[in-house]
Amino acid sequence: MARVVLDHVTKRYGDVVAVNDLSLEIRDREFLVLLGPSGCGKSTALRMIAGLEDLSGGQIAIGDRVVNDVEPKDRDIAMVFQSYALYPHMTVARNIEFPLRSRKVPENERGPLVEEAARALGLSDLLDRKPAQLSGGQRQRVALARAIVRKPSVFLMDEPLSNLDAKLRVQTRAELIELQRRLDATVVYVTHDQVEAMTMGHRIAIMSDGVLQQVGPPQDVYERPANLFVARFIGAPPMNTITGTIASEGGSHILVTAGGAIALPSEVSGAARNATGLEVVLGVRPEHVRILPHDSETQFALDATVAVIESLGHERHVVCRLADEQMVIVRQTVETQRPLEGTAVRLSADPVGLHLFDAATGLRLDAPDPQLVGDGE
Numbered sequence: 232m233a234r235v236v237l238d239h240v241t242k243r244y245g246d247v248v249a250v251n252d253l254s255l256e257i258r259d260r261e262f263l264v265l266l267g268p269s270g271c272g273k274s275t276a277l278r279m280i281a282g283l284e285d286l287s288g289g290q291i292a293i294g295d296r297v298v299n300d301v302e303p304k305d306r307d308i309a310m311v312f313q314s315y316a317l318y319p320h321m322t323v324a325r326n327i328e329f330p331l332r333s334r335k336v337p338e339n340e341r342g343p344l345v346e347e348a349a350r351a352l353g354l355s356d357l358l359d360r361k362p363a364q365l366s367g368g369q370r371q372r373v374a375l376a377r378a379i380v381r382k383p384s385v386f387l388m389d390e391p392l393s394n395l396d397a398k399l400r401v402q403t404r405a406e407l408i409e410l411q412r413r414l415d416a417t418v419v420y421v422t423h424d425q426v427e428a429m430t431m432g433h434r435i436a437i438m439s440d441g442v443l444q445q446v447g448p449p450q451d452v453y454e455r456p457a458n459l460f461v462a463r464f465i466g467a468p469p470m471n472t473i474t475g476t477i478a479s480e481g482g483s484h485i486l487v488t489a490g491g492a493i494a495l496p497s498e499v500s501g502a503a504r505n506a507t508g509l510e511v512v513l514g515v516r517p518e519h520v521r522i523l524p525h526d527s528e529t530q531f532a533l534d535a536t537v538a539v540i541e542s543l544g545h546e547r548h549v550v551c552r553l554a555d556e557q558m559v560i561v562r563q564t565v566e567t568q569r570p571l572e573g574t575a576v577r578l579s580a581d582p583v584g585l586h587l588f589d590a591a592t593g594l595r596l597d598a599p600d601p602q603l604v605g606d607g608e
Contacts, residue, residue, distance in 0.1 A: 233294035233307075233384040233417060234259045235280060240289035242275050242441075249275045251441040253289070257385075262411050262418045264432035266425060268464070272441035273421045274389055280419060281310050281387050293385060306385075309378035313390045315370040317362040317377075323349070324358040327376045334381065348380040351413065352406070368399040372406070379414060388420045392427065404431060425465055429453070437461050455586075459593035462514045462586065468548055468560045471520065473513045473533075474590060477506045486513050489555035490533035496582035502596035503587065510590040517548065517562035519584030522570060523577040532577040535559060537570050551576060 235257040242250040250272040257263045265273040278284040280291055282303035290299050298306050309330075317326050327348055331341045349355050352372040362370055371391060378386060391407075392400045408431055411418050422428055428435045429449040436446040437460075445457040456462035462470040475488035477495075484503035485492045493513065495503045523532055535551035538558070542565075549561040549570060559578060563569075570576055587596040 234261075235385055235417065235419065236292045237276070237280070238290050238292070240276070240279060240291060241287045242272070242279060242284060243287040248441050250279070253438075253441075253443055255436055255443060255446065257417060257419055260415050260417055262408075262420065262431060262433045264428040264435045265419065265421045265438060266423070266428040266432075266435050267438035267444075268423055271438040273423075273438050275441075276438070277387050277389055277419060277421050280385075281308055282306050307383050308385045308387055309381070309383040310387045310389065311374050311378050311391045313393045315362070315374045315394075317370060317373055319362050321361070322358065323354060323360055323362075323365070323373050326362070326373055327354075327358075327380050330377060330381050336381070344380050348376040351379065351410065352376045366399075367395050368403055371395065371403060375407075375410070379410070379416075384417065386416055386418045388418065390422055391420075392422075392424075400427075407431065425467065429465075437464065439464075455595075456514070457595055459512060459514075459588050462588065466516060468517050468562070470514045470516050470586075471559045472588070473515070473553070473557055473559065474510065475513060476510055477503050477508065479504075479507055485531060486511070488513075488533065488553065489557070490535055490553035490578075492531050493533065493580055493585075494531040494582070495587070496585060498582075499585060499587050499597045506587070506589070506596060511596065512588040512590050512593075513580075514586035514588060515580045515584050517560040519581040520559060520561045520578055521581075522549065522561055522563075523579050527577065532579050533559070535576055535578055537572050537574050537576055540569065540572055551578060 237253050237255045240250060240253045253276060265276060267273050275284060279286055282301065286299055290297050293306055324345055327345045328341050331344060349358055352375055354372055354376055357369060392403055395403060404427060420431065432449055434447055435449050435452055437444045439460050445452055445461050452461065453465055456465060459472060463472060473488055475486040478485050478487050484495045486495060533553060535553050537549060538552045539550040541548040546565060547563050549563055551559045551561060553559065588594065589596055
């Protein structure tokens with residue numbers, strides 16, 4: 232297997248910059264997920280690694296070889312697309328075998344390789360069937376088997392689970408994780424689904440408008456987002472972001488909003504001191520917000536009104552509205568007393584879960600490096 236290095240890679244389509252100065256290292260045997268909304272440039276980046284798109288600037292290396300001018304077939308990569316792209320007139324065995332035939336692998340070697348790939352993906356009993364006789368999950372496994380059969384250096388996967396129903400996606404997701412571990416393979420995986428990213432990737436690289444926003448282990452990105460885009464994109468429900476102004480009171484710092492004030496913990500006091508009097512955005516995950524009892528005398532809290540309650544069986548999301556129409560979501564267990572829609576409540580936030588962002592730039596204020604694009608060592 233091999234690492235993949237993108238060095239200041241740019242892709243333009245006329246005046247449109249699809250990928251802007253992207254530098255990223257995918258380590259040997261790593262499962263790296265490129266994550267972002269539609270149109271962010273993640274699939275374009277993957278296609279440039281594959282050689283299906285020319286670079287407008289920068290270079291890409293696979294292993295120790297720069298591949299800018301190397302044909303896709305000579306890059307030793309295998310790609311799995313959102314569509315299965317199987318040959319309908321061929322059996323499963325012939326579909327899996329096709330890359331070996333194209334590369335002129337001797338016939339006596341092809342059979343054992345096909346059987347090995349089919350066995351790895353539970354397809355041994357389906358080798359004589361044609362794609363029309365298979366379920367969606369089985370077809371996707373055939374596409375994966377066709378990719379792994381010739382044991383490439385790098386696997387490139389472009390939203391391979393998008394066409395599967397919810398149950399199959401969960402099952403196939405687990406199969407992909409196990410497959411990567413068995414093969415000890417380098418995988419670059421593109422998705423817009425943060426659940427896939429958080430559960431599958433060793434690291435995730437989040438993109439927006441062609442620009443890399445943050446890269447790191449999933450939990451690190453969740454707990455310490457580099458900017459407002461990452462904070463709002465990662466998490467379901469997303470992080471609450473509350474706009475307010477920093478003020479000093481009794482030697483401490485508070486965030487003053489239309490709904491009241493929140494005391495800021497010492498962990499962000501340095502950033503708060505530098506931002507006193509400025510408009511900032513406070514970030515807090517729904518699990519770090521709670522509704523106070525009616526008899527609570529807590530000085531720092533936000534006054535809000537319960538707008539909507541979403542019941543999800545194992546938990547509920549209480550959507551509250553502040554006086555200036557900002558929304559705050561509270562994640563509750565079902566054992567917690569359920570509030571009534573339309574009632575007034577007071578909200579408090581766990582100090583350990585607070586994040587501060589610059590309202591103008593969106594960058595995190597309490598980060599040593601404002602980009603916070605780390606390797607996650």
